[in-house]
Amino acid sequence: MAETSPTVTLNEPGAFEPLHAEQRAQVLSRPSLSYWQDAWIRLKANRRALGSLYIIIALLLFTVVGPFVWQVDPAAQDLDQISTPPGASRAATLVGPLQPWDGSTLEPDRPGLHLAEPATTQSVRLLWDPWPEAYGYRVYRNIFPVAPGEALGLPMGDTFARDQTRFEDRLDLQPRTYYYTVVALDTYGEELDRQESLEVTPNRVITIDDALARGLIAPADDRQVGDSVRLALHPLGTDYLGRDMLARLMHGARVSLFIGIAAPFLFVLFGVVYGSTAGFLGGHVDQALMRFADFVIALPFLLFMILFKIAFGIGPGESGIMPMVVAMVVLLWPATARLVRGQILQVREEGYVSAARLLGAPTGYLVMRHMIPNTMGVILVTLTFAVPSAIFTEAFLSFIGMGVAPPTPSWGSMCNEGIKTMLTYPHELIFPALLISITVLAFNLLGDGLRDALDARMRSRE
């Protein structure tokens, strides 16, 4: 004030002349903002909400555009790479067809438990010396180092003579470390104390025929046994059936986000119509409608979700997505209806609405001008918070095997599959769980931001 040089000074002639209307300075006032403009400015200022909005857009791109960029069939199995974590080596050596084993060994003089030839994912061939006390042997395979007192792992097979001292394992071999244990058996097939363990890491191999069939090499390439090839790329690894995780996550996103957005949209819409009808009509209609809503709220959600699923009778080839959406809409609308009704009742009692009504405003005008703008914020926020809870519900139901039917991927059903192999292949659980969490997080933060931006009370307080 003092630092700005005044244009009129005390000693200036005419300083004390009355001001004429046109000489008066325009009163500085802030430009008035509409409700939505103001809300948008507040939302933009909220970094977390804005970040969430970008995340949601990215998720939608991942879902819609992703499958066009990453054109891998989510149902196709890559049997060479089962339960492969992301970033695993893709190198494989070409081999010929598997030859039967006649017991020959490359290391005839070696004592103790050893490999007859280098271990491959085709076969692991174990040899050991006969033990005098044994009348047979049992072979175990474990994925953890064998510790005293701990389980030995998967029993692979028994032999029934002291001199049957070889074993060939061809069961679902992966290029990872296995711990084989041979235990001596007595005449009754009971385990004796003597045992011996061996750590084996098979090399990944692929037969030339397979490589040709999968398009890894072309016939013209003229590759030989022993050459190395690179297997198909799976950026996020594969699941327990060798299906590409990325492709499944993208297609699963379609299912999860479809349910997560379509169901809330529908039940919020129904709730809004129902609640505003009750609130607007009032009286006995309102009482009757709300009593019914109360009863629907009281229904055991899980039971009815499952009953719906059974009632719809999901046949083979059906995904079970629509029954789930329908069940959610039928069971979840009352919360919104209550909220909207309360809001409508509140707005109806406001002075400005009474005033408008006294001035003879038609009902349509009241609804358009006062009811909808004053409930829109609440509805929008409800919708935003309904999305994560619907995604949760889908995940939860699919997780307990009551949701989306396999083989249709959804994030929840992927979690369900992933949790079985959680200890050994955590990536099968982590990726879908992560996506669920990020999506829910983003919608929650966006909902928070929207609520803060739309809440008029907050505005006056700050």
Added chain:
Amino acid sequence: MSQPLLEVSDLRVEFDTYGGTVQAVRGVSFAVEPGKTLAIVGESGCGKSVTVQSIMGLTPMPPGRIRTGSARLRGVEILGRTEIDGRDIRGREIGMIFQDPMSSLNPTMTIGTQIAETLEVHWGWSRKRAFDRAVELLGMARIPEAARRARQYPFEFSGGMLQRAMIAMSIACEPAILVADEPTTALDVTIQAQILDLMGDLQRDTGMAIILITHDLGVVARMADEVAVMYAGQIVEQGSVDDVFYRSAHPYTLGLKAAMPSNEPDAEGKHKLLPIEGSPPDLFHPPVGCAYAARCPHAMRICQDQDPAAFFQSEHHFARCWLHHETAPRVEGLHRGAAARQPEASA
């Protein structure tokens, strides 16, 4: 002149909001004498509540901020710490009551307990003794069946009763000053008079000073000894109640008076209420000159460009208005003191 009980000088308070910084109080000074009532008058948003709440340390900081100023209680600075010798002066030296008694009391605690709390904290009384005194205080505040009422919760009281309870609470420790922030605004007209009477009687009995915040000139006329008229964060006129009412020296005071219902007919024999046109300036960007210039019917060229200083009409009566400058034209109805002078200090 004896030392004033409370002396506030050049208080400036700002608020940071997402729309910018609001200069809510822009250099307010006043003094309160023992046993006297100072009324601070002004329309909503003029900074009158912020002024006392800042002194009482009730302004949330942030977003609030005290730029400058001082507030001395018996000569001891209390601004920004609200304590003397490590003991809180609030409730003990200065009691306070608020506009909305319905929301100003804790809904989950009995009235008696809430009053007794003050005595427990400040005077270290036992719970029993403090509660008994609370019952007495409620009786002093003319609440019938005080002993039973003290055990009730706020929701069982009417608005007027709650305000009495608030008053009982605020005077529990016999403070030297009672700050009443719009104490009657939320109440029925008939209750208003009773509350004001109660405050007046208690003042006579205890000799406490009252700072009364209000927008109601009727309340001012009834209660006040001294009046400060606030506009856009500044005191634009201050003086004794007679000075301000009968020798109004600021166009805004004139405007307020014209907007007040009265029994006296105007020159044309009509009872007319004249609103003040326009709205107060935006305190995000306070005007360079006089804040009232945009609404003032007598605005002059200088008013827009230079902030008027305080022109003293008499020793204790001043107005911030260029119309008191010697070269300014005369305005009908505006008192112009014979010895109108501009003090050197407040240019």
Added chain:
Amino acid sequence: MWRYTVRRLIQGIITVWFIATATFFAMHSVPGDPLTQDRAVTADIRANLEAKYGLDKPLGQQYLIFLGNLTRGDFGISFTQKNREVNDIIREHFPVSATLGILAIVFAGLGGVLWGALTALYRNRLPDVVIMFLVILGISVPSFVFAALGQLALVNLNDLLGVSLLPVAGWGTVWHMLVPSLVLGLGTMAYLTRLMRSSMLEIVNADYIRTAKAKGLPPTRIFSRHQLRNAILPVITVLGPSIAAITTGGFVVELVFAIPGLGRYFVQAVQQLDYTVIMGTTVFYGAFLVLMVIVVDLLYGVVDPRVRLE
């Protein structure tokens, strides 16, 4: 108070009756029945079985019989677990689920109030930021992931220490309950923490807190006597619905931690359309939930005098 309690109980009984009726007819409208679940039976045997279980009567009559039995507290015999009374199943497995759920709600409630109050006290400072980050995680991570992670953590912890500190699965001792109920309560705890925080922050601006400051009360007293108690009120109101959410979550936790609760029987019964078990567990759960909500509401009355005296 008594009249209120009685009124709520009557309302609760009506709600349970409604749930029972809706479930009964919804269940019977689903194609198939418990007799055709595992094997094909001849028409004769089928007729005998139907007569034995009363399935040959008209649906309306079956419903009346069911209601009659219900008033005597008799849910009948399970279809799929031969000769096992539904009451026995409930008696054996419900205490497990209830213990798990109540422990979880205690964890969630105490944790929510504690963390919520803490974040509000340290608003926008490090403890607030850290706790709120965890809370957002807690709200955004599905319960089954927590369950899986909890189990994984237990396995690793036991591995690391070389001793079995806490059992990884199963039921029986307090040690079995600890991790599952914590996992189960985690989501609700996060939700309650958020609620408590916003409630605390709203109350900071309340007029009566300003009054308390104007009375010169020390901040600790304002916090404990004025802020905390009022801030807990909204937390208590949502405790009732939270119990329902925790019950649902309980199924997953029971599944992952191999806990012999009622949840697994329930899911299994619905899949096999075991009428009597479905009705028994549903009505029992429904009654339990309704009762818990009433208890919570009565508790609310103890804390909030405005409700108490109505």
